[in-house]
Amino acid sequence: MNKRMLTAMLTALLLLSGCSQPLMSPATSNQDTATTVTSPDKTNSKQTTYPTDDLNLPRVPVELVKSIDGDTISVMFEGKKENVRMLLIDTPETSHPKLGVQPFGPEAKSYTKELVEQAKKLELEFDIGPNRDKYSRLLAYVYADGKMVQESLLEQGLARVAYIYPPNTRYVDKFDDLQRISRNKAIGIWSVENYAQEDGFHPEEHEGATGSNSTSTTASKVPTEKPQKQQQGCNIKGNINSKGEKIYHTPDSPYYERTKQEQWFCSEKEAVQAGFRAPLK
Structure with missing residues:
Protein backbone atom coordinates (compact mmCIF):
# COMPACT_ATOMS: atom_id res chain seq x y z
CA MET A 1 0.00 0.00 0.00
CA ASN A 2 2.81 2.37 0.85
CA LYS A 3 4.45 1.88 -2.53
CA ARG A 4 1.15 2.40 -4.34
CA MET A 5 0.45 5.56 -2.39
CA LEU A 6 3.96 6.88 -3.03
CA THR A 7 3.58 6.19 -6.75
CA ALA A 8 0.22 7.98 -6.86
CA MET A 9 1.60 11.04 -5.05
CA LEU A 10 4.58 11.30 -7.41
CA THR A 11 2.26 11.02 -10.42
CA ALA A 12 0.02 13.76 -9.05
CA LEU A 13 2.95 16.08 -8.43
CA LEU A 14 4.23 15.57 -11.98
CA LEU A 15 0.79 16.35 -13.40
CA LEU A 16 0.49 19.53 -11.34
CA SER A 17 3.91 20.78 -12.37
CA GLY A 18 3.12 20.09 -16.00
CA CYS A 19 -0.16 22.02 -15.86
CA SER A 20 1.25 24.98 -13.98
CA GLN A 21 3.56 26.10 -16.79
CA PRO A 22 0.83 26.98 -19.34
CA LEU A 23 -1.06 28.97 -16.68
CA MET A 24 1.78 31.54 -16.52
CA SER A 25 1.88 32.19 -20.22
CA PRO A 26 -1.39 34.16 -20.66
CA ALA A 27 -0.58 36.38 -17.69
CA THR A 28 2.83 37.17 -19.13
CA SER A 29 1.37 37.70 -22.59
CA ASN A 30 -1.32 40.07 -21.30
CA GLN A 31 1.26 42.12 -19.43
CA ASP A 32 3.39 42.51 -22.55
CA THR A 33 0.34 43.51 -24.60
CA ALA A 34 -0.76 46.07 -22.01
CA THR A 35 2.69 47.67 -22.04
CA THR A 36 2.64 47.91 -25.81
CA VAL A 37 -0.80 49.53 -25.82
CA THR A 38 -0.20 52.03 -23.04
CA SER A 39 3.24 53.11 -24.26
CA PRO A 40 1.87 55.39 -27.04
CA ASP A 41 -0.59 56.87 -24.54
CA LYS A 42 2.27 57.81 -22.24
CA THR A 43 4.07 59.44 -25.13
CA ASN A 44 1.00 61.35 -26.25
CA SER A 45 0.29 62.51 -22.70
CA LYS A 46 3.41 64.68 -22.95
CA GLN A 47 2.01 66.45 -25.98
CA THR A 48 -0.95 68.78 -26.20
CA THR A 49 -3.90 67.09 -27.83
CA TYR A 50 -7.26 68.51 -28.85
CA PRO A 51 -10.70 66.96 -29.44
CA THR A 52 -10.48 68.22 -33.03
CA ASP A 53 -7.24 66.40 -33.90
CA ASP A 54 -8.89 63.29 -35.36
CA LEU A 55 -12.18 64.57 -36.74
CA ASN A 56 -11.33 63.83 -40.39
CA LEU A 57 -13.92 66.31 -41.58
CA PRO A 58 -14.66 66.67 -45.28
CA ARG A 59 -12.76 69.31 -47.24
CA VAL A 192 6.51 94.95 -30.50
CA GLU A 193 4.83 95.45 -27.17
CA ASN A 194 1.12 96.32 -27.34
CA TYR A 195 1.05 96.31 -31.15
CA ALA A 196 -1.36 93.37 -31.38
CA GLN A 197 -4.25 93.79 -28.95
CA GLU A 198 -7.73 92.35 -28.51
CA ASP A 199 -9.29 95.20 -30.47
CA GLY A 200 -6.86 95.00 -33.40
CA PHE A 201 -3.45 96.31 -34.39
CA HIS A 202 -1.92 99.56 -33.14
CA PRO A 203 0.72 100.87 -35.55
CA GLU A 204 1.52 103.74 -33.20
CA GLU A 205 3.03 101.20 -30.78
CA HIS A 206 5.29 99.90 -33.53
CA GLU A 207 6.34 103.39 -34.47
CA GLY A 208 7.04 104.25 -30.84
CA ALA A 209 9.14 101.11 -30.37
CA THR A 210 11.24 101.75 -33.46
CA GLY A 211 11.54 105.47 -32.83
CA SER A 212 10.09 106.36 -36.23
CA ASN A 213 7.29 108.45 -34.77
CA SER A 214 9.23 110.88 -32.65
CA THR A 215 7.25 114.06 -32.10
CA SER A 216 7.82 117.26 -30.24
CA THR A 217 5.17 116.18 -27.73
CA THR A 218 7.00 112.95 -27.02
CA ALA A 219 10.35 114.67 -26.87
CA SER A 220 9.07 117.18 -24.35
CA LYS A 221 8.23 114.34 -21.98
CA VAL A 222 11.79 113.01 -21.91
CA PRO A 223 13.51 113.99 -18.65
CA THR A 224 15.96 116.85 -19.06
CA GLU A 225 18.67 114.83 -17.31
CA LYS A 226 18.69 112.30 -20.15
CA PRO A 227 22.31 111.40 -20.94
CA GLN A 228 23.37 112.19 -24.48
CA LYS A 229 25.53 109.10 -24.68
CA GLN A 230 25.31 105.65 -23.20
CA GLN A 231 27.44 105.37 -20.10
CA GLN A 232 29.50 102.26 -19.55
CA GLY A 233 27.48 99.58 -17.75
CA CYS A 234 24.19 101.39 -18.32
CA ASN A 235 22.35 99.20 -20.82
CA ILE A 236 18.70 99.54 -19.82
CA LYS A 237 16.69 101.37 -22.48
CA GLY A 238 13.99 103.85 -21.55
CA ASN A 239 11.35 104.52 -24.21
CA ILE A 240 8.29 106.76 -24.27
CA ASN A 241 5.65 105.50 -26.67
CA SER A 242 3.06 107.49 -28.59
CA LYS A 243 0.66 107.35 -25.63
CA GLY A 244 3.24 108.93 -23.37
CA GLU A 245 3.84 105.69 -21.45
CA LYS A 246 7.34 105.38 -20.04
CA ILE A 247 8.64 101.84 -20.44
CA TYR A 248 12.10 100.47 -19.75
CA HIS A 249 13.64 97.39 -21.39
CA THR A 250 16.48 95.29 -20.05
CA PRO A 251 18.68 93.25 -22.43
CA ASP A 252 16.53 90.23 -21.53
CA SER A 253 13.39 91.90 -22.83
CA PRO A 254 12.08 90.45 -26.12
CA TYR A 255 11.58 94.03 -27.33
CA TYR A 256 15.10 95.22 -26.46
CA GLU A 257 16.66 95.17 -29.92
CA ARG A 258 13.66 96.88 -31.52
CA THR A 259 13.39 99.57 -28.87
CA LYS A 260 14.70 103.05 -29.66
CA GLN A 261 16.11 104.32 -26.39
CA GLU A 262 15.30 107.85 -25.31
CA GLN A 263 17.15 107.46 -22.05
CA TRP A 264 19.74 105.04 -20.68
CA PHE A 265 19.54 103.64 -17.16
CA CYS A 266 22.13 101.77 -15.11
CA SER A 267 19.58 99.80 -13.10
CA GLU A 268 15.90 98.96 -13.02
CA LYS A 269 15.60 100.86 -9.74
CA GLU A 270 16.93 103.97 -11.45
CA ALA A 271 14.41 103.54 -14.29
CA VAL A 272 11.52 103.17 -11.86
CA GLN A 273 12.60 106.26 -9.94
CA ALA A 274 12.52 108.17 -13.24
CA GLY A 275 8.89 107.14 -13.77
CA PHE A 276 9.42 104.21 -16.15
CA ARG A 277 7.78 100.81 -15.80
CA ALA A 278 8.69 97.31 -16.94
CA PRO A 279 7.06 96.04 -20.17
CA LEU A 280 3.82 94.14 -19.81
CA LYS A 281 4.00 90.37 -19.99
Missing part, protein backbone atom coordinates in the same frame (compact mmCIF):
# COMPACT_ATOMS: atom_id res chain seq x y z
CA VAL A 60 -13.70 70.91 -50.52
CA PRO A 61 -10.96 71.10 -53.20
CA VAL A 62 -10.77 74.54 -54.80
CA GLU A 63 -8.67 76.26 -57.43
CA LEU A 64 -6.71 79.36 -56.46
CA VAL A 65 -7.49 82.58 -58.31
CA LYS A 66 -5.17 84.84 -56.33
CA SER A 67 -3.95 85.68 -52.85
CA ILE A 68 -5.50 88.94 -51.67
CA ASP A 69 -4.17 89.50 -48.16
CA GLY A 70 -2.69 87.60 -45.25
CA ASP A 71 -6.09 86.27 -44.22
CA THR A 72 -8.02 86.44 -47.51
CA ILE A 73 -7.71 84.58 -50.80
CA SER A 74 -9.79 84.25 -53.97
CA VAL A 75 -10.73 80.80 -55.31
CA MET A 76 -12.99 79.06 -57.79
CA PHE A 77 -15.74 77.47 -55.71
CA GLU A 78 -18.68 75.61 -57.27
CA GLY A 79 -17.92 77.19 -60.63
CA LYS A 80 -17.77 80.77 -59.33
CA LYS A 81 -15.00 83.08 -58.20
CA GLU A 82 -15.31 83.59 -54.44
CA ASN A 83 -13.32 85.47 -51.82
CA VAL A 84 -12.47 83.36 -48.77
CA ARG A 85 -11.95 84.95 -45.35
CA MET A 86 -9.97 82.65 -43.05
CA LEU A 87 -11.87 81.81 -39.89
CA LEU A 88 -10.72 82.84 -36.39
CA ILE A 89 -7.65 84.89 -37.35
CA ASP A 90 -6.75 88.43 -38.31
CA THR A 91 -3.59 89.64 -40.04
CA PRO A 92 -2.42 93.26 -40.38
CA GLU A 93 -3.81 95.17 -43.35
CA THR A 94 -1.97 95.94 -46.59
CA SER A 95 -4.55 97.81 -48.65
CA HIS A 96 -7.31 98.94 -46.30
CA PRO A 97 -8.99 102.20 -47.48
CA LYS A 98 -8.71 103.75 -44.01
CA LEU A 99 -5.94 101.80 -42.25
CA GLY A 100 -3.57 101.58 -45.19
CA VAL A 101 -0.51 99.37 -44.77
CA GLN A 102 0.04 98.14 -41.22
CA PRO A 103 3.31 96.77 -39.80
CA PHE A 104 3.80 93.06 -40.61
CA GLY A 105 0.92 93.22 -43.11
CA PRO A 106 3.20 92.77 -46.15
CA GLU A 107 5.00 89.91 -44.40
CA ALA A 108 1.71 88.12 -43.68
CA LYS A 109 0.47 88.68 -47.22
CA SER A 110 3.71 87.38 -48.71
CA TYR A 111 3.69 84.33 -46.45
CA THR A 112 0.12 83.36 -47.35
CA LYS A 113 0.77 84.03 -51.04
CA GLU A 114 3.73 81.67 -51.03
CA LEU A 115 1.81 78.92 -49.21
CA VAL A 116 -1.25 78.92 -51.46
CA GLU A 117 0.54 79.51 -54.76
CA GLN A 118 3.04 76.71 -54.23
CA ALA A 119 0.45 74.23 -52.95
CA LYS A 120 -0.43 71.35 -55.24
CA LYS A 121 -3.73 70.90 -53.41
CA LEU A 122 -5.85 73.71 -51.96
CA GLU A 123 -8.86 72.84 -49.81
CA LEU A 124 -11.54 74.52 -47.71
CA GLU A 125 -13.10 73.21 -44.52
CA PHE A 126 -16.29 74.83 -43.22
CA ASP A 127 -17.41 75.05 -39.61
CA ILE A 128 -20.93 74.28 -38.37
CA GLY A 129 -22.09 77.92 -38.43
CA PRO A 130 -22.67 80.37 -41.30
CA ASN A 131 -20.45 79.86 -44.34
CA ARG A 132 -20.45 83.56 -45.29
CA ASP A 133 -19.83 86.88 -43.57
CA LYS A 134 -21.68 90.16 -44.01
CA TYR A 135 -19.56 90.89 -47.10
CA SER A 136 -20.67 87.59 -48.70
CA ARG A 137 -17.17 86.16 -48.40
CA LEU A 138 -16.82 82.46 -47.69
CA LEU A 139 -15.72 81.68 -44.12
CA ALA A 140 -13.45 78.65 -43.96
CA TYR A 141 -10.30 76.97 -42.76
CA VAL A 142 -7.83 76.90 -45.64
CA TYR A 143 -5.47 73.99 -46.25
CA ALA A 144 -2.40 74.08 -48.48
CA ASP A 145 -1.14 70.55 -49.14
CA GLY A 146 -2.83 69.34 -45.97
CA LYS A 147 -1.43 72.04 -43.68
CA MET A 148 -3.89 74.61 -42.33
CA VAL A 149 -2.82 78.13 -43.36
CA GLN A 150 -4.29 79.67 -40.20
CA GLU A 151 -2.05 77.51 -38.03
CA SER A 152 1.02 78.41 -40.07
CA LEU A 153 0.33 82.14 -39.76
CA LEU A 154 -0.17 81.87 -36.00
CA GLU A 155 3.03 79.84 -35.63
CA GLN A 156 4.98 82.52 -37.50
CA GLY A 157 3.53 85.31 -35.37
CA LEU A 158 1.87 86.88 -38.42
CA ALA A 159 -1.74 86.62 -37.22
CA ARG A 160 -3.76 87.01 -34.05
CA VAL A 161 -6.79 85.03 -32.93
CA ALA A 162 -9.85 87.17 -33.63
CA TYR A 163 -13.46 87.32 -34.83
CA ILE A 164 -14.62 84.48 -32.59
CA TYR A 165 -18.30 84.08 -33.37
CA PRO A 166 -19.92 80.84 -32.13
CA PRO A 167 -20.61 78.28 -33.37
CA ASN A 168 -17.70 78.77 -35.82
CA THR A 169 -15.12 78.07 -33.12
CA ARG A 170 -13.91 74.55 -33.90
CA TYR A 171 -10.17 75.21 -33.56
CA VAL A 172 -10.15 78.20 -31.21
CA ASP A 173 -8.48 76.33 -28.32
CA LYS A 174 -5.63 75.17 -30.52
CA PHE A 175 -5.29 78.60 -32.10
CA ASP A 176 -5.10 80.22 -28.66
CA ASP A 177 -2.23 77.93 -27.70
CA LEU A 178 -0.34 78.59 -30.95
CA GLN A 179 -0.76 82.32 -30.40
CA ARG A 180 0.48 82.02 -26.82
CA ILE A 181 3.65 80.27 -27.99
CA SER A 182 4.39 82.93 -30.62
CA ARG A 183 3.70 85.71 -28.13
CA ASN A 184 6.07 84.15 -25.61
CA LYS A 185 8.73 83.95 -28.31
CA ALA A 186 8.06 87.61 -29.19
CA ILE A 187 8.07 86.95 -32.93
CA GLY A 188 6.29 88.79 -35.72
CA ILE A 189 3.42 90.95 -34.51
CA TRP A 190 4.35 90.03 -30.93
CA SER A 191 7.87 91.47 -31.25
Whole structure:
Protein backbone atom coordinates (compact mmCIF):
# COMPACT_ATOMS: atom_id res chain seq x y z
CA MET A 1 0.00 0.00 0.00
CA ASN A 2 2.81 2.37 0.85
CA LYS A 3 4.45 1.88 -2.53
CA ARG A 4 1.15 2.40 -4.34
CA MET A 5 0.45 5.56 -2.39
CA LEU A 6 3.96 6.88 -3.03
CA THR A 7 3.58 6.19 -6.75
CA ALA A 8 0.22 7.98 -6.86
CA MET A 9 1.60 11.04 -5.05
CA LEU A 10 4.58 11.30 -7.41
CA THR A 11 2.26 11.02 -10.42
CA ALA A 12 0.02 13.76 -9.05
CA LEU A 13 2.95 16.08 -8.43
CA LEU A 14 4.23 15.57 -11.98
CA LEU A 15 0.79 16.35 -13.40
CA LEU A 16 0.49 19.53 -11.34
CA SER A 17 3.91 20.78 -12.37
CA GLY A 18 3.12 20.09 -16.00
CA CYS A 19 -0.16 22.02 -15.86
CA SER A 20 1.25 24.98 -13.98
CA GLN A 21 3.56 26.10 -16.79
CA PRO A 22 0.83 26.98 -19.34
CA LEU A 23 -1.06 28.97 -16.68
CA MET A 24 1.78 31.54 -16.52
CA SER A 25 1.88 32.19 -20.22
CA PRO A 26 -1.39 34.16 -20.66
CA ALA A 27 -0.58 36.38 -17.69
CA THR A 28 2.83 37.17 -19.13
CA SER A 29 1.37 37.70 -22.59
CA ASN A 30 -1.32 40.07 -21.30
CA GLN A 31 1.26 42.12 -19.43
CA ASP A 32 3.39 42.51 -22.55
CA THR A 33 0.34 43.51 -24.60
CA ALA A 34 -0.76 46.07 -22.01
CA THR A 35 2.69 47.67 -22.04
CA THR A 36 2.64 47.91 -25.81
CA VAL A 37 -0.80 49.53 -25.82
CA THR A 38 -0.20 52.03 -23.04
CA SER A 39 3.24 53.11 -24.26
CA PRO A 40 1.87 55.39 -27.04
CA ASP A 41 -0.59 56.87 -24.54
CA LYS A 42 2.27 57.81 -22.24
CA THR A 43 4.07 59.44 -25.13
CA ASN A 44 1.00 61.35 -26.25
CA SER A 45 0.29 62.51 -22.70
CA LYS A 46 3.41 64.68 -22.95
CA GLN A 47 2.01 66.45 -25.98
CA THR A 48 -0.95 68.78 -26.20
CA THR A 49 -3.90 67.09 -27.83
CA TYR A 50 -7.26 68.51 -28.85
CA PRO A 51 -10.70 66.96 -29.44
CA THR A 52 -10.48 68.22 -33.03
CA ASP A 53 -7.24 66.40 -33.90
CA ASP A 54 -8.89 63.29 -35.36
CA LEU A 55 -12.18 64.57 -36.74
CA ASN A 56 -11.33 63.83 -40.39
CA LEU A 57 -13.92 66.31 -41.58
CA PRO A 58 -14.66 66.67 -45.28
CA ARG A 59 -12.76 69.31 -47.24
CA VAL A 60 -13.70 70.91 -50.52
CA PRO A 61 -10.96 71.10 -53.20
CA VAL A 62 -10.77 74.54 -54.80
CA GLU A 63 -8.67 76.26 -57.43
CA LEU A 64 -6.71 79.36 -56.46
CA VAL A 65 -7.49 82.58 -58.31
CA LYS A 66 -5.17 84.84 -56.33
CA SER A 67 -3.95 85.68 -52.85
CA ILE A 68 -5.50 88.94 -51.67
CA ASP A 69 -4.17 89.50 -48.16
CA GLY A 70 -2.69 87.60 -45.25
CA ASP A 71 -6.09 86.27 -44.22
CA THR A 72 -8.02 86.44 -47.51
CA ILE A 73 -7.71 84.58 -50.80
CA SER A 74 -9.79 84.25 -53.97
CA VAL A 75 -10.73 80.80 -55.31
CA MET A 76 -12.99 79.06 -57.79
CA PHE A 77 -15.74 77.47 -55.71
CA GLU A 78 -18.68 75.61 -57.27
CA GLY A 79 -17.92 77.19 -60.63
CA LYS A 80 -17.77 80.77 -59.33
CA LYS A 81 -15.00 83.08 -58.20
CA GLU A 82 -15.31 83.59 -54.44
CA ASN A 83 -13.32 85.47 -51.82
CA VAL A 84 -12.47 83.36 -48.77
CA ARG A 85 -11.95 84.95 -45.35
CA MET A 86 -9.97 82.65 -43.05
CA LEU A 87 -11.87 81.81 -39.89
CA LEU A 88 -10.72 82.84 -36.39
CA ILE A 89 -7.65 84.89 -37.35
CA ASP A 90 -6.75 88.43 -38.31
CA THR A 91 -3.59 89.64 -40.04
CA PRO A 92 -2.42 93.26 -40.38
CA GLU A 93 -3.81 95.17 -43.35
CA THR A 94 -1.97 95.94 -46.59
CA SER A 95 -4.55 97.81 -48.65
CA HIS A 96 -7.31 98.94 -46.30
CA PRO A 97 -8.99 102.20 -47.48
CA LYS A 98 -8.71 103.75 -44.01
CA LEU A 99 -5.94 101.80 -42.25
CA GLY A 100 -3.57 101.58 -45.19
CA VAL A 101 -0.51 99.37 -44.77
CA GLN A 102 0.04 98.14 -41.22
CA PRO A 103 3.31 96.77 -39.80
CA PHE A 104 3.80 93.06 -40.61
CA GLY A 105 0.92 93.22 -43.11
CA PRO A 106 3.20 92.77 -46.15
CA GLU A 107 5.00 89.91 -44.40
CA ALA A 108 1.71 88.12 -43.68
CA LYS A 109 0.47 88.68 -47.22
CA SER A 110 3.71 87.38 -48.71
CA TYR A 111 3.69 84.33 -46.45
CA THR A 112 0.12 83.36 -47.35
CA LYS A 113 0.77 84.03 -51.04
CA GLU A 114 3.73 81.67 -51.03
CA LEU A 115 1.81 78.92 -49.21
CA VAL A 116 -1.25 78.92 -51.46
CA GLU A 117 0.54 79.51 -54.76
CA GLN A 118 3.04 76.71 -54.23
CA ALA A 119 0.45 74.23 -52.95
CA LYS A 120 -0.43 71.35 -55.24
CA LYS A 121 -3.73 70.90 -53.41
CA LEU A 122 -5.85 73.71 -51.96
CA GLU A 123 -8.86 72.84 -49.81
CA LEU A 124 -11.54 74.52 -47.71
CA GLU A 125 -13.10 73.21 -44.52
CA PHE A 126 -16.29 74.83 -43.22
CA ASP A 127 -17.41 75.05 -39.61
CA ILE A 128 -20.93 74.28 -38.37
CA GLY A 129 -22.09 77.92 -38.43
CA PRO A 130 -22.67 80.37 -41.30
CA ASN A 131 -20.45 79.86 -44.34
CA ARG A 132 -20.45 83.56 -45.29
CA ASP A 133 -19.83 86.88 -43.57
CA LYS A 134 -21.68 90.16 -44.01
CA TYR A 135 -19.56 90.89 -47.10
CA SER A 136 -20.67 87.59 -48.70
CA ARG A 137 -17.17 86.16 -48.40
CA LEU A 138 -16.82 82.46 -47.69
CA LEU A 139 -15.72 81.68 -44.12
CA ALA A 140 -13.45 78.65 -43.96
CA TYR A 141 -10.30 76.97 -42.76
CA VAL A 142 -7.83 76.90 -45.64
CA TYR A 143 -5.47 73.99 -46.25
CA ALA A 144 -2.40 74.08 -48.48
CA ASP A 145 -1.14 70.55 -49.14
CA GLY A 146 -2.83 69.34 -45.97
CA LYS A 147 -1.43 72.04 -43.68
CA MET A 148 -3.89 74.61 -42.33
CA VAL A 149 -2.82 78.13 -43.36
CA GLN A 150 -4.29 79.67 -40.20
CA GLU A 151 -2.05 77.51 -38.03
CA SER A 152 1.02 78.41 -40.07
CA LEU A 153 0.33 82.14 -39.76
CA LEU A 154 -0.17 81.87 -36.00
CA GLU A 155 3.03 79.84 -35.63
CA GLN A 156 4.98 82.52 -37.50
CA GLY A 157 3.53 85.31 -35.37
CA LEU A 158 1.87 86.88 -38.42
CA ALA A 159 -1.74 86.62 -37.22
CA ARG A 160 -3.76 87.01 -34.05
CA VAL A 161 -6.79 85.03 -32.93
CA ALA A 162 -9.85 87.17 -33.63
CA TYR A 163 -13.46 87.32 -34.83
CA ILE A 164 -14.62 84.48 -32.59
CA TYR A 165 -18.30 84.08 -33.37
CA PRO A 166 -19.92 80.84 -32.13
CA PRO A 167 -20.61 78.28 -33.37
CA ASN A 168 -17.70 78.77 -35.82
CA THR A 169 -15.12 78.07 -33.12
CA ARG A 170 -13.91 74.55 -33.90
CA TYR A 171 -10.17 75.21 -33.56
CA VAL A 172 -10.15 78.20 -31.21
CA ASP A 173 -8.48 76.33 -28.32
CA LYS A 174 -5.63 75.17 -30.52
CA PHE A 175 -5.29 78.60 -32.10
CA ASP A 176 -5.10 80.22 -28.66
CA ASP A 177 -2.23 77.93 -27.70
CA LEU A 178 -0.34 78.59 -30.95
CA GLN A 179 -0.76 82.32 -30.40
CA ARG A 180 0.48 82.02 -26.82
CA ILE A 181 3.65 80.27 -27.99
CA SER A 182 4.39 82.93 -30.62
CA ARG A 183 3.70 85.71 -28.13
CA ASN A 184 6.07 84.15 -25.61
CA LYS A 185 8.73 83.95 -28.31
CA ALA A 186 8.06 87.61 -29.19
CA ILE A 187 8.07 86.95 -32.93
CA GLY A 188 6.29 88.79 -35.72
CA ILE A 189 3.42 90.95 -34.51
CA TRP A 190 4.35 90.03 -30.93
CA SER A 191 7.87 91.47 -31.25
CA VAL A 192 6.51 94.95 -30.50
CA GLU A 193 4.83 95.45 -27.17
CA ASN A 194 1.12 96.32 -27.34
CA TYR A 195 1.05 96.31 -31.15
CA ALA A 196 -1.36 93.37 -31.38
CA GLN A 197 -4.25 93.79 -28.95
CA GLU A 198 -7.73 92.35 -28.51
CA ASP A 199 -9.29 95.20 -30.47
CA GLY A 200 -6.86 95.00 -33.40
CA PHE A 201 -3.45 96.31 -34.39
CA HIS A 202 -1.92 99.56 -33.14
CA PRO A 203 0.72 100.87 -35.55
CA GLU A 204 1.52 103.74 -33.20
CA GLU A 205 3.03 101.20 -30.78
CA HIS A 206 5.29 99.90 -33.53
CA GLU A 207 6.34 103.39 -34.47
CA GLY A 208 7.04 104.25 -30.84
CA ALA A 209 9.14 101.11 -30.37
CA THR A 210 11.24 101.75 -33.46
CA GLY A 211 11.54 105.47 -32.83
CA SER A 212 10.09 106.36 -36.23
CA ASN A 213 7.29 108.45 -34.77
CA SER A 214 9.23 110.88 -32.65
CA THR A 215 7.25 114.06 -32.10
CA SER A 216 7.82 117.26 -30.24
CA THR A 217 5.17 116.18 -27.73
CA THR A 218 7.00 112.95 -27.02
CA ALA A 219 10.35 114.67 -26.87
CA SER A 220 9.07 117.18 -24.35
CA LYS A 221 8.23 114.34 -21.98
CA VAL A 222 11.79 113.01 -21.91
CA PRO A 223 13.51 113.99 -18.65
CA THR A 224 15.96 116.85 -19.06
CA GLU A 225 18.67 114.83 -17.31
CA LYS A 226 18.69 112.30 -20.15
CA PRO A 227 22.31 111.40 -20.94
CA GLN A 228 23.37 112.19 -24.48
CA LYS A 229 25.53 109.10 -24.68
CA GLN A 230 25.31 105.65 -23.20
CA GLN A 231 27.44 105.37 -20.10
CA GLN A 232 29.50 102.26 -19.55
CA GLY A 233 27.48 99.58 -17.75
CA CYS A 234 24.19 101.39 -18.32
CA ASN A 235 22.35 99.20 -20.82
CA ILE A 236 18.70 99.54 -19.82
CA LYS A 237 16.69 101.37 -22.48
CA GLY A 238 13.99 103.85 -21.55
CA ASN A 239 11.35 104.52 -24.21
CA ILE A 240 8.29 106.76 -24.27
CA ASN A 241 5.65 105.50 -26.67
CA SER A 242 3.06 107.49 -28.59
CA LYS A 243 0.66 107.35 -25.63
CA GLY A 244 3.24 108.93 -23.37
CA GLU A 245 3.84 105.69 -21.45
CA LYS A 246 7.34 105.38 -20.04
CA ILE A 247 8.64 101.84 -20.44
CA TYR A 248 12.10 100.47 -19.75
CA HIS A 249 13.64 97.39 -21.39
CA THR A 250 16.48 95.29 -20.05
CA PRO A 251 18.68 93.25 -22.43
CA ASP A 252 16.53 90.23 -21.53
CA SER A 253 13.39 91.90 -22.83
CA PRO A 254 12.08 90.45 -26.12
CA TYR A 255 11.58 94.03 -27.33
CA TYR A 256 15.10 95.22 -26.46
CA GLU A 257 16.66 95.17 -29.92
CA ARG A 258 13.66 96.88 -31.52
CA THR A 259 13.39 99.57 -28.87
CA LYS A 260 14.70 103.05 -29.66
CA GLN A 261 16.11 104.32 -26.39
CA GLU A 262 15.30 107.85 -25.31
CA GLN A 263 17.15 107.46 -22.05
CA TRP A 264 19.74 105.04 -20.68
CA PHE A 265 19.54 103.64 -17.16
CA CYS A 266 22.13 101.77 -15.11
CA SER A 267 19.58 99.80 -13.10
CA GLU A 268 15.90 98.96 -13.02
CA LYS A 269 15.60 100.86 -9.74
CA GLU A 270 16.93 103.97 -11.45
CA ALA A 271 14.41 103.54 -14.29
CA VAL A 272 11.52 103.17 -11.86
CA GLN A 273 12.60 106.26 -9.94
CA ALA A 274 12.52 108.17 -13.24
CA GLY A 275 8.89 107.14 -13.77
CA PHE A 276 9.42 104.21 -16.15
CA ARG A 277 7.78 100.81 -15.80
CA ALA A 278 8.69 97.31 -16.94
CA PRO A 279 7.06 96.04 -20.17
CA LEU A 280 3.82 94.14 -19.81
CA LYS A 281 4.00 90.37 -19.99
